[in-house]
Amino acid sequence: MLLQLSAAELGQLIVARPGSAYLPLTERLIHEHVQVKGRAAEQGDIASWDNSIPVVVRALLDCGLDEVEVQVEVDLPHTNSAVDLVLCGRRPGTETDSYLAVELKQVRHATVDPRCPIAVDLGFGDGKNKLHPVRQIQRYCEYMVRYLPHLREGDDRLMGVALLHNARDADVEALFELPESDHGFLYTLDDLERFRRALTSRFTAASGKQAAHALEHARRDPLRKVTDVARQRSVKGGGLTLLDEQYVAFDRITRHLEKAAPATAFDVGLFQDADTAPGPAPEPGPKRVYILRGGPGSGKSAVALELQRSLGLKGREAVLASGSHAYTETLRNIMLGTARQGQASSKRAAANKLYRYFNSFTDTPPDSIDVLICDEAHRLRRSSTHRWMPKELRDDDRPQATELIRAARVPIFLLDDHQSIRPDEVGTADYLKALAEEIGCSVEVTDLEGTFRAGGSKRYQGWVQQLLGLRTSDPVAWRPDGRMTLTVADSPEQMERFIRERALEGATARITAGFCWPWSDPEEGRLVDDVRIEDWSRPWNVKPSHSVPDAPRSDYWSTDARGIGQIGCVYTAQTFEYDWNGVIIGPDLLFRDGTFRVDRAASRDPGFRGEVDDSVVDRCVRNAYHVLLTRGVIGTVVYATDRRTHNELRRLIPGAIGMQHYDGAQPRLTAEGPQLPPDYRRRHR
Structure with a gap:
């Protein structure tokens, strides 16, 4: 105000x-x-x-x-x-x-x-x-x-x-x-x-x-996160309140569907079982492709879920596809959790049909899906070919996006141009628009300019892009805006203690890091402390192909409370958000001569092996940190392993972590104003 x-x-x-x-x-x-x-x-x-x-x-x-x-x-x-x-x-x-x-x-x-x-x-x-x-x-x-x-x-x-x-x-x-x-x-x-x-x-x-x-001074209810929207969308008032350009795009799409064809008998939704039925005839004229582009926290996933909810209530077939394993499996698991006794098998089949992966449409007949909502479309690959694919389906030259557009009467893509994190991920608005128009489709691109994360701080979103060199302007000092709390931790130990204290207060909190340490298989049923910084060490989240007692599967690291015990990587954090966000910047991103530079040799990401161009690696590393730094709803705490980089963060970020007493209780770590780091608190003689 x-x-x-x-x-x-x-x-x-x-x-x-x-x-x-x-x-x-x-x-x-x-x-x-x-x-x-x-x-x-x-x-x-x-x-x-x-x-x-x-x-x-x-x-x-x-x-x-x-x-x-x-x-x-x-x-x-x-x-x-x-x-x-x-x-x-x-x-x-x-x-x-x-x-x-x-x-x-x-x-x-x-x-x-x-x-x-x-x-x-x-x-x-x-x-x-x-x-x-x-x-x-x-x-x-x-x-x-x-x-x-x-x-x-x-x-x-x-x-x-x-x-x-x-x-x-x-x-x-x-x-x-x-x-x-x-x-x-x-x-x-x-x-x-x-x-x-x-x-x-x-x-x-x-x-x-x-x-x-x-x-x-009234109490404010906490922001509904993506998983909250997914769990609550079957109840009255359980959907998302769309604002401004979100609502315009939502209304345009739903009205286009109403005019394109009558509702089908494919009654599918979070709490309904899927039952196939013949679809309506396609609308005459070119196929219309919708692209909704927005930054972190702009509500892309929530809009996708609200579209699916609304269309499902009207009896429209609305399949939600993604390139994220964690996101897809979390949505499937939420739907499976609604199964009554004896319904688990049918509910699982419905969930697998309702929530799919981008590479699962290679043999889907043209226009056989009423509406295909492609969330996280920045993770689209060049092609759907993978090592387990049958030989007769392999086609390295056919774009994955073409398969998705072909499969649906109304394809919808939601993406962020700065969130592709693998070398073969090509999803941008320009790429999709050109591809769709090349095959004869009309395209509508809508920019979702709001933000529901970082306390609604548009300044923070722009600051992160400047910091990482994703904008033409140079990094600038963070100026607190009363919406987003941004602080620097003096050590990984201090970051972890701060994050755990926020969790004990009832907030959701996680620590993530750049992919700069090995990722070992579990040994004797226990995770290996691979992320090592001097005397401090912690394990990565569980590998997708493994399970470990007392630790969540990788798909649920962001949403299971036990995830606070491991360090998350970008592949488990993407799409999700939590109240407090700890980010360790590894040696793959170094601040030198007024800007961040990518050190490819410090990365342990297996996707960068082989003949991958340096410019592609540079883009992926910067985008990965863009993802990590924008997961926080209330606040973000950063720490850099490289001393020069960390000192630069101290210069750019006034917030620090300090000790506070409350009503005579034991001191606790809090995010407060600028203070000297430990190295400089003593006056040197």
């Missing part, structure tokens, strides 16, 4: 001063934006503050609601999205806390995309459709209610409106066709009197400070 003041206090800040380019309120918000978010505000935000907020403030003052508290730019929990305004006060009649979320739009004209009623052109001139303002505020309100229990204490504690204060009804007429609800009403310049009546119906003249304080 950038600012909170009463309507009366804001009223004094919306009086223009001679010679000033902006209102006093706008100037204050420009300053607060730099202080809170660490970057200058965009021109669109500044224009909204200068032109839109005064409309709401004047409406409150006209209604005698001077003491209603106004919160500006209120962050949605765990994301980088924000509600323009949240008004806080007391409800007439009940005197309970009452809230109104307001999404402000300066548009004067708007048209609805004929292919999708919630995708609209708001006249910004960028050629991009936006989410319908009413649907946008409806989703924001739904998200707030889901993660803020205080808003669930009353049935109608939160209301939402989209205010297009410059637009006439006639100029945005198409927007009114979308149904309104308590979480989303539409008001224009012609409706300002109706908007004032809405304000008086929500608030009394009493002070809203208590309600604002209650909302600001």
